[in-house]
Amino acid sequence: xxxxxxxxxxxxxxxxxxxxxxxxxxxxxxxxxxxxxxxxxxxxxxxxxxxxxxxxxxxxxxxxxxxxxxxxxxxxxxxxxxxxxxxxxxxxxxxxxxxxxxxxxxxxx
Amino acid sequence: xxxxxxxxxxxxxxxxxxxxxxxxxxxxxxxxxxxxxxxxxxxxxxxxxxxxxxxxxxxxxxxxxxxxxxxxxxxxxxxxxxxxxxxxxxxxxxxxxxxxxxxxxxxxxxxxxxxxxxxxxxxxxxxxxxxxxxxxxxxxxxxxxxxxxxxxxxxxxxxxxxxxxxxxxxxxxxxxxxxxxxxxxxxxxxxxxxxxxxxxxxxxxxxxxxxxxxxxxxxxxxxxxxxxxxxxxxxxxxxxxxxxxxxxxxxxxxxxxxxxxxxxxxxxxxxxxxxxxxxxxxxxxxxxxxxxxxxxxxxxxxxxxxxxxxxxxxxxxxxxxxxxxxxxxxxxxxxxxxxxxxxxxxxxxxxxxxxxxxxxxxxxxxxxxxxxxxxxxxxxxxxxxxxxxxxxxxxxxxxxxxxxxxxxxxxxxxxxxxxxxxxxxxxxxxxxxxxxxxxxxxxxxxxxxxxxxxxxxxxxxxxxxxxxxxxxxxxxxxxxxxxxxxxxxxxxxxxxxxxxxxxxxxxxxxxxxxxxxxxxxxxxxxxxxxxxxxxxxxxxxxxxxxxxxxxxxxxxxxxxxxxxxxxxxxxxxxxxxxxxxxxxxxxxxxxxxxxxxxxxxxxxxxxxxxxxxxxxxxxxxxxxxxxxxxxxxxxxxxxxxxxxxxxxxxxxxxxxxxxxxxxxxxxxxxxxxxxxxxxxxxxxxxxxxxxxxxxxxxxxxxxxxxxxxxxxxxxxxxxxxxxxxxxxxxxxxxxxxxxxxxxxxxxxxxxxxxxxxxxxxxxxxxxxxxxxxxxxxxxxxxxxxxxxxxxxxxxxxxxxxxxxxxxxxxxxxxxxxxxxxxxxxxxxxxxxxxxxxxxxxxxxxxxxxxxxxxxxxxxxxxxxxxxxxxxxxxxxxxxxxxxx
Numbered sequence: 001x002x003x004x005x006x007x008x009x010x011x012x013x014x015x016x017x018x019x020x021x022x023x024x025x026x027x028x029x030x031x032x033x034x035x036x037x038x039x040x041x042x043x044x045x046x047x048x049x050x051x052x053x054x055x056x057x058x059x060x061x062x063x064x065x066x067x068x069x070x071x072x073x074x075x076x077x078x079x080x081x082x083x084x085x086x087x088x089x090x091x092x093x094x095x096x097x098x099x100x101x102x103x104x105x106x107x108x109x
Numbered sequence: 110x111x112x113x114x115x116x117x118x119x120x121x122x123x124x125x126x127x128x129x130x131x132x133x134x135x136x137x138x139x140x141x142x143x144x145x146x147x148x149x150x151x152x153x154x155x156x157x158x159x160x161x162x163x164x165x166x167x168x169x170x171x172x173x174x175x176x177x178x179x180x181x182x183x184x185x186x187x188x189x190x191x192x193x194x195x196x197x198x199x200x201x202x203x204x205x206x207x208x209x210x211x212x213x214x215x216x217x218x219x220x221x222x223x224x225x226x227x228x229x230x231x232x233x234x235x236x237x238x239x240x241x242x243x244x245x246x247x248x249x250x251x252x253x254x255x256x257x258x259x260x261x262x263x264x265x266x267x268x269x270x271x272x273x274x275x276x277x278x279x280x281x282x283x284x285x286x287x288x289x290x291x292x293x294x295x296x297x298x299x300x301x302x303x304x305x306x307x308x309x310x311x312x313x314x315x316x317x318x319x320x321x322x323x324x325x326x327x328x329x330x331x332x333x334x335x336x337x338x339x340x341x342x343x344x345x346x347x348x349x350x351x352x353x354x355x356x357x358x359x360x361x362x363x364x365x366x367x368x369x370x371x372x373x374x375x376x377x378x379x380x381x382x383x384x385x386x387x388x389x390x391x392x393x394x395x396x397x398x399x400x401x402x403x404x405x406x407x408x409x410x411x412x413x414x415x416x417x418x419x420x421x422x423x424x425x426x427x428x429x430x431x432x433x434x435x436x437x438x439x440x441x442x443x444x445x446x447x448x449x450x451x452x453x454x455x456x457x458x459x460x461x462x463x464x465x466x467x468x469x470x471x472x473x474x475x476x477x478x479x480x481x482x483x484x485x486x487x488x489x490x491x492x493x494x495x496x497x498x499x500x501x502x503x504x505x506x507x508x509x510x511x512x513x514x515x516x517x518x519x520x521x522x523x524x525x526x527x528x529x530x531x532x533x534x535x536x537x538x539x540x541x542x543x544x545x546x547x548x549x550x551x552x553x554x555x556x557x558x559x560x561x562x563x564x565x566x567x568x569x570x571x572x573x574x575x576x577x578x579x580x581x582x583x584x585x586x587x588x589x590x591x592x593x594x595x596x597x598x599x600x601x602x603x604x605x606x607x608x609x610x611x612x613x614x615x616x617x618x619x620x621x622x623x624x625x626x627x628x629x630x631x632x633x634x635x636x637x638x639x640x641x642x643x644x645x646x647x648x649x650x651x652x653x654x655x656x657x658x659x660x661x662x663x664x665x666x667x668x669x670x671x672x673x674x675x676x677x678x679x680x681x682x683x684x685x686x687x688x689x690x691x692x693x694x695x696x697x698x699x700x701x702x703x704x705x706x707x708x709x710x711x712x713x714x715x716x717x718x719x720x721x722x723x724x725x726x727x728x729x730x731x732x733x734x735x736x737x738x739x740x741x742x743x744x745x746x747x748x749x750x751x752x753x754x755x756x757x758x759x760x761x762x763x764x765x766x767x768x769x770x771x772x773x774x775x776x777x778x779x780x781x782x783x784x785x786x787x788x789x790x791x792x793x794x795x796x797x798x799x800x801x802x803x804x805x806x807x808x809x810x811x812x813x814x815x816x817x818x819x820x821x822x823x824x825x826x827x828x829x830x831x832x833x834x835x836x837x838x839x840x841x842x843x844x845x846x847x848x849x850x851x852x853x854x855x856x857x858x859x860x861x862x863x864x865x866x867x868x869x870x871x872x873x874x875x876x877x878x879x880x881x882x883x884x885x886x887x888x889x890x891x892x893x894x895x896x897x898x899x900x901x902x903x904x905x906x907x908x909x910x911x912x913x914x915x916x917x918x919x920x921x922x923x924x925x926x927x928x929x930x931x932x933x934x935x936x937x938x939x940x941x942x943x944x945x946x947x948x949x950x951x952x953x954x955x956x957x958x959x960x961x962x963x964x965x966x967x968x969x970x971x972x973x974x975x976x977x978x979x980x981x982x983x984x985x986x987x988x989x990x991x992x993x
Contacts, residue, residue: 026141027148043145044168047138051131051173063137069147071118073140 006091012037013049014058014088017078025064025075026050050078058084118146119159122166130169131176138169189524190531196511197532201539207504208536210888211497214881215540218486218493219584220547221877223577224555225486227548227563232474235385235461239326241420244289245457246427248277248417249466252703252719253449269453271416272296272468275407277452278318278417280441285433287425292320293396293415296470299665299817301846303366304354310665310849311350313391316399321345322379324420331361332377341397345377350391368667369845373398384562387461388416388471410445411705416470418457427454477947478867485874488629492878494588495622496885497533501592502619503892505599512596513604525597533589534582541581558870560862591618623889623922624929626882627966631933632940633875634962639941639954640868646952647861653794653803654697654733655822659853660832661696662819662839667846671816677842681821684838686831689822691728694815697796698857706807708757708765708787709776720761721804722780723796724811730756730791732820739770740789743810751810753785759793761805780807798860802949820853879966883973886922890977894918901981902989911982918978919971926970930963937962 006014016032017024029050030041053059064075080088123139130138142165149158201208239245250273251264278291294317302311321327322334329337330348337345344365351360360375367373373394382389406412421427431454438451455464462474512525549565556562568577662681664670670677674692682690695701704722707715723729727743727750738759743750755778759770767773770790778787793803823831832850839848894901901914938954945951 026137027144042168043138043141043165044171044174047134047141047169048171048173051134069144070140071143073136073143075140076137 006087009045010049010053011088011091013046014053014080014084017059018080018085018088022077022079024078029078053084054078057081058087116150116155118143118162122163126166126169129175131174134174138174142166193528193531194535196528197535200508200532201536204504204507206891207500207888210884211500211536212540212543214493214496214884215490215537215584215588216543216547217877217881218490219537219541219544219581220551221489221874222486222580223544223548223568224551224563225482227552227567228559228561229479229483230567231385231561231563232462232479235387235474236457238383238385239457241324241326242457244421244423245324246419246421246454247271247457247460248273248281248419249453249455250274250277250413251451251453252413252705264451264453266465267467269466270468271455271464271466271470272413273415273417273452274410274413275415276410276441278415278419281419281437284437284441285430287422287430289420289422290320290323291417291419292318292324293417294318294321294390294393294470295399295414296416297390298394299663300367301369301665301667302354303369304363307354308845308847309353310663310847311391312665313389314344314394315390315392316396317390317393318396320420321393324418327382328380330378330380331359332379334377337377338393338395339397340374340376341395341401342371342373343376343395343398344373345379345393346375347379347381347391349381351375351378369669371398386471387469387473410442410450413702427456430454475863481944482870482874485633485871485878488633489874489878489881490584492626492629492881492885494584495626496881496888497536497588498591499619499622499885500888500892501529501533501589502595503889505592505596508596509599509604512599513601516599516601517605522597526593529593529596530586530589533592534585537581537585537588541577558866558873560866619889620925623886623925624932626885627926627929627970628933628936630875630879630882631930631962631966632937633871633878634965635933635937635958636941636944637868637872637875638958638962639937639945639952640864640871642958643945643948643952644861644864644868647799647864647948647950648858650795650799650950652697653792654735654796656697656854656857658823658825659696659733660821660823660835661851661853661856662821662835663817663849663851664819664843664846665849666814666817667843668814670843670846671813673842674816678819680838680842681819681835684831684834686824686827687821687835688824689728689732689820691732691820692726692811692816692818693729693820694724694811694817695796696818696820696853697733697794698798698853698860699818701796704781704807706755706778706780708755708773708778710766711772715777715779716765718761718764718805720757720764720807721796723806723808724815725808726811726816729820730808732822733794735794736792737789738792740774740787742789742791747788749785750788752783754788754810755780755783755785756789756791756808757787758791758803758806758808760803761807762790764805780809783809799950800860800948879969883969886970886973887976890918890922890974894977894981898981898989901984902986905982905986906990911979914982915975915978918982919974922970922974923967926967930959930966933963934959 012033013029016029016036019036020028020032026043026046030043030046033039033041050059050061054061058081059078060081061076061078064077066072066074126139126142127135142162145165146158146162149161153161236242236245249269249271251268251270253264253268275293278293282288282291294315297313297315300311300314302309302314317338319336319338321338322329329345332345337343346354346360354360354365355363360378363375364372365375376395379393400407406414421430434452438445442450455466460473462476462479464473515525515528545568548568552563552565567573678690678692681687701721701723703719705717705719706722707717710716725743727745729735730737730742740756742756743754747754757765757773762770762773765773773787773790776787778785791808795803796806797804821835835850836848897918901909901918904914904917937959941954945954
């Protein structure tokens with residue numbers, strides 16, 4: 001598992017892409033993260049992570065249609081690959097197993 | 110700003126983004142940015158929107174977004190260059206033997222050039238550390254005798270000497286406001302230094318004016334630069350001398366006893382004189398001390414013992430001073446002027462390498478050697494480049510298919526040329542890297558060879574790195590130019606059809622290059638042989654005196670020794686192994702002064718000349734076995750000899766106009782306050798080095814106070830015990846002075862150290878040049894033999910002998926070699942004859958040298974060739990024939 005290491009920010013980005021399903025492009029991801037997590041994200045930080053995840057094979061992307069908005073530039077929609085989904089699931093299960101291993105009293109204190 | 114512009118994203122950040130952003134990502138990222146901008150514009154207004162946009166663009170400038178350096182859809186040749194490099198590397202790796210030959214040859218060539226560069230750089234750096242380098246001049250003097258002033262032709266540069274009189278400096282400063290200050294120092298004095306129990310003879314202490322630190326940028330570690338040399342009996346020591354006496358104690362203010370009578374106070378410690386200074390000393394004694402000792406010489410224009418340097422004021426021109434010299438001489442030294450003496454100025458920049466004047470305060474460099482070594486280094490590099498050219502063109506067939514394919518798919522000639530040049534530059538770079546490593550390893554050993562300390566760190570300066578990179582690329586271009594041109598000329602149709610079977614390209618040039626290499630190697634061998642035979646020739650030359658088994662004891666004019674010189678001499682002579690003892694001021698090879706001497710000419714007038722002067726006792730001539738050709742030597746039988754007799758040598762007799770030595774006997778002379786008659790003429794003996802002819806010499810009986818050395822003729826057997834005995838005896842006779850001795854032949858031969866060093870450097874470089882040439886020849890024969898594998902196989906099957914095959918493979922090269930010898934002989938003869946002109950006594954270059962050099966060369970070449978040819982001739986023909 002350790003070879004599929006996911007950073008905290010990477011994990012959040014992947015989750016957000018999953019939430020947005022077919023609407024996951026740059027600005028939408030940022031907006032979603034800002035509204036859900038109350039967290040400021042710069043385009044630079046997000047784009048770097050998106051490209052990195054794509055290179056690792058966790059995400060895939062394709063261009064949408066060109067519109068009049070955005071200076072006529074196309075959007076790039078990101079989606080999780082199967083491999084990405086597996087990795088995300090694994091991360092989740094690891095967390096859960098850790099949570100379950102906590103003895104009750106230590107959280108109730 | 111246009112109002113509509115406000116509603117669009119700012120222009121410059123967008124352009125910046127488009128410049129750096131990865132082209133694959135640009136569209137959607139820019140879209141995102143514009144979307145953000147539009148939202149911001151609606152909610153927060155144009156100002157904030159534009160600011161956020163700019164901020165975002167800059168925050169996007171990070172790895173992962175920035176385009177890779179080797180962009181792939183740009184209009185440039187990155188991709189092609191990458192391919193060239195890849196193919197180049199593969200070629201280097203595939204042809205390991207050839208690559209090793211090429212790279213090793215080039216690396217050695219470059220390393221030689223680097224070493225020479227370091228050496229030359231050091232030679233050229235002399236005295237440049239002085240802040241006032243451009244403003245320091247020194248005074249040259251010429252001492253000539255003329256009946257009427259101005260009757261002699263103007264002096265040539267060789268007529269001048271650096272050594273001069275004391276009053277010139279102060280007089281110049283008084284007359285010329287352009288001179289800021291002057292600095293004089295004396296020739297080194299030999300003084301016995303004592304501090305506590307430490308006692309050494311110091312041979313390199315000079316008396317110096319207090320302006321030393323004002324003019325020269327020597328590093329005074331402690332002491333006041335203005336006052337350190339002001340007071341009498343003060344001394345500034347160099348660091349290593351100070352360490353010798355005081356260790357880690359502070360020497361400042363301590364007193365040193367000199368010659369057992371005078372006490373000196375250490376008023377300063379300076380860093381050792383930098384090695385790139387044209388003169389050196391171990392300590393400076395204040396000039397005022399010398400003034401107190403001998404005040405009269407400071408007004409005497411005729412007493413010569415000073416080197417005078419001066420500092421010109423800024424914005425003054427030396428030319429304006431030079432024009433006023435005659436006036437200055439006439440006005441200051443009228444008597445002096447009448448004898449046609451004069452002075453000249455020499456800039457500090459000329460002192461080390463360019464000065465032709467005699468009596469230099471230190472060793473001088475040789476511009477000729479710089480040229481010779483630079484040439485040799487250049488030749489070595491050239492030979493290595495030729496190897497590269499030869500091997501690449503010879504092996505061009507192996508690249509022919511590649512070139513054919515490249516041309517077929519659209520490569521142009523110039524791009525092929527670029528490819529091959531790039532390959533050769535790559536190879537040169539590798540060689541350069543190796544050369545740097547080589548130099549770093551070899552440098553510590555070059556100290557012996559070059560006689561100076563060279564440091565690798567000298568190579569680490571920006572100008573040097575730029576020069577180095579530039580030269581490496583240049584060498585790569587030179588070496589690669591011809592092969593690139595040949596290779597790019599192939600016609601793809603022919604190559605691909607397989608019509609081009611053998612590489613006819615550049616065979617004649619290749620031959621010419623091989624001839625050139627061997628002519629060069631041959632000349633270098635001749636050079637080495639000549640240098641060493643000449644040195645041997647000097648050794649075996651009859652010097653006119655005996656220098657073997659001559660033990661010289663130096664007591665440095667010690668007054669106590671001189672007082673009891675007769676008894677010490679007798680005691681030393683009593684040792685059974687000592688057959689003769691004599692005392693004198695100078696011995697052959699050591700320094701001697703000149704003396705103005707008048708001798709009666711045949712017509713009865715007194716003629717004035719400046720021969721050298723030897724001051725000796727009556728035993729000197731028999732001890733050194735110097736031959737007399739007329740008259741007699743000094744003798745106890747003539748008591749007047751001690752004050753009224755003079756011996757001269759043949760050269761001096763000729764100088765005074767006597768071709769027949771007998772005629773000068775009995776003529777009157779005056780010299781240094783002594784009058785009398787010439788009693789004898791000695792055969793010319795070589796009292797200086799054999800670089801110069803024997804110069805006129807006068808020999809007189811030494812007055813008290815003028816003696817400095819004992820010469821002992823010692824039997825060769827049991828030298829060690831003899832030395833121990835003598836030292837024991839010396840410590841009884843002269844307890845206060847160390848026993849300082851040398852063997853005359855050692856110290857005499859030391860004069861040829863520079864020549865021997867020259868010979869050694871020459872040998873090393875010649876060997877390297879020949880080694881590289883052989884590497885190239887080896888590569889070339891390997892290749893040509895490989896081409897003939899089948900032919901050899903068939904010949905063997907048909908019954909050819911080993912010998913006939915080896916002959917077949919070698920005869921082409923032997924022809925080339927003979928041509929090389931024919932070219933090499935006249936070239937080397939001419940070059941070495943001009944080198945021999947440095948010597949007054951030169952050997953004859955006979956045919957023997959050339960025969961030996963040619964045979965060595967042929968032997969090396971043949972063994973290189975036969976290595977391959979014998980190997981392939983011995984192979985079983987089945988191996989070479991079965992694969993078809």
